[in-house]
Amino acid sequence: MARWQPETTQRLVVAAVDLFTEQGYDATTVAQIADRAGVTKSTFFRHFADKRELLVAGQETLSRLLAEGITEAPANATPLDAVAAGLERASATMGPANRELGPRLKAAVAASTELQERDALKNVGLAAAMTAALAARGVPDPVAHLAAELGVLAFKRGYAQWSEADRDDEEGLAPHALAALRELRTATASLE
Incomplete structure (x- = not known):
C-alpha cells in the first residue's frame, strides 16, 4: 500500500x-x-x-467559506442576504464527487445514532461560524443566530435536493441551496 x-x-x-x-x-x-x-x-x-x-471531513473549510461569503457580502445586505452570499461561496466548491456521495452519506447517517450525533455537532459548528460572521457585521445576537440556523438548514436541504436531482441537471449546489433559503424565508413569514 x-x-x-x-x-x-x-x-x-x-x-x-x-x-x-x-x-x-x-x-x-x-x-x-x-x-x-x-x-x-x-x-x-x-x-x-x-x-x-x-463524517466531518472538510467542515473547517466549509465553515470558513460560509463565513467569508457572509463577511464579503455588500454592507447593505440583510442578514439573510449575507447568509445567501455565504451559501453561494461554499456551494461553489462542491463538485460531482460531493454530489455522488450525498445519497450514500445520508443513508449511512440515517442508519447510525453515533453518526447522527456527529452530524448534529457538524451543524452546530457551521451555525457558529455563520453566527460569528454575522455578529462581526453588527447583526444583533438573536438575529445572527436565527439567520445562521436558517443558513444551515438551507444548506442541508439544498444539498439533499442537489444530490438526489436528475444527473442531467448540470446546475451546481448554489441554486438548490438558495432556493431552499428562499423557501425558508417565506416559511418564517407564516410563523406570525
Whole structure:
C-alpha cells in the first residue's frame, strides 16, 4: 500500500461511506476503511482521529467559506442576504464527487445514532461560524443566530435536493441551496 497519494482524504471518506452503507457503521473497522482506500491504518490516523470524524471531513473549510461569503457580502445586505452570499461561496466548491456521495452519506447517517450525533455537532459548528460572521457585521445576537440556523438548514436541504436531482441537471449546489433559503424565508413569514 502506498503511504502518500493524492486525494487520500477523499478516498478515505468514500471508502468509509461505502463500507458504512454495505455493512453498517458499527461493523466497519478503521482497518477495513484504510484497506478499501488503499492506504495503511497509520495513514488513516494521520487524517482522522477516529472513523466518526470521516463524517466531518472538510467542515473547517466549509465553515470558513460560509463565513467569508457572509463577511464579503455588500454592507447593505440583510442578514439573510449575507447568509445567501455565504451559501453561494461554499456551494461553489462542491463538485460531482460531493454530489455522488450525498445519497450514500445520508443513508449511512440515517442508519447510525453515533453518526447522527456527529452530524448534529457538524451543524452546530457551521451555525457558529455563520453566527460569528454575522455578529462581526453588527447583526444583533438573536438575529445572527436565527439567520445562521436558517443558513444551515438551507444548506442541508439544498444539498439533499442537489444530490438526489436528475444527473442531467448540470446546475451546481448554489441554486438548490438558495432556493431552499428562499423557501425558508417565506416559511418564517407564516410563523406570525
